[in-house]
Amino acid sequence: MIRTEKVQRMATVATGGLMLAFSLMGASAQAQTLCTSGLPISTIASSGIAGYTCRRGSLTYRFANDIAELNFPNLNGYINFSDTPTSQDIVFTNLAFQGLSEFSYDIDSTTDTITSIVQTYTQDIATAPPILSEIFASLPSTIVSVTAVLETDMSMGAPDNPTLTSLTHRITMIPVPGPLPVIGTALGLGFTRKLRGRIQRAKRQNNLSSQA
DSSP: OOHHHHHHHHHHHHHHHHHHHHHHHHHHTTOOOBOOTTEEHHHHHTSOTTOEEEEETTEEEEEOGGGGGGGTTTOOOEEEEEEETTEEEEEEESOOBOSEEEEEEEEEESSEEEEEEEEEEEESSSOSOOSEEEEEEOOSBSEEEEEEEEEOOOOSOTTSOOOEEEEEEEEEEEEOOOOOOHHHHHHHHHHHHHHHHHHHHHHHHHHHHHHO
């Protein structure tokens, strides 16, 4: 597919991905597979239309099978994951890609708001840099649809065409303010009952005073 057709498709993919992200909320509770380093991209590519769902810490990912094109031509790419207290890195590595790649995934979290996703890359030779390297994401949110686009510069001619060897997405998040703890809720309800009791007693006293 030529570049213009694929870029025009991005907005549609992003919108569709957001709808998938909403459905991911229900799937996240059932996602038992852990996102572990060394996940073959070929495993995701063969997952069918349902995609590949896994969980890493507080985040549940659903990778669409359109990631298959990023794995060409060697089909040996895999994904590594790493964590910090405020971020997760997804590293698509062992790549040998040239051309235009567009792939998507959704993120869902019940405890964190994703605030940013930054894409960086490595090539086998430093120049020329990619013509296009962008992330389209519905941020900030606890339900995020992501579309990643990267196009290597192939204008120099072989054998000087850069080859994409890895792609990193750094996902930054902050905790979502949670509900009161159970003990805090119980204390809050107790306080409310006492306050209502005081109001009722005050009303009765006012009634007695007016009748007198």
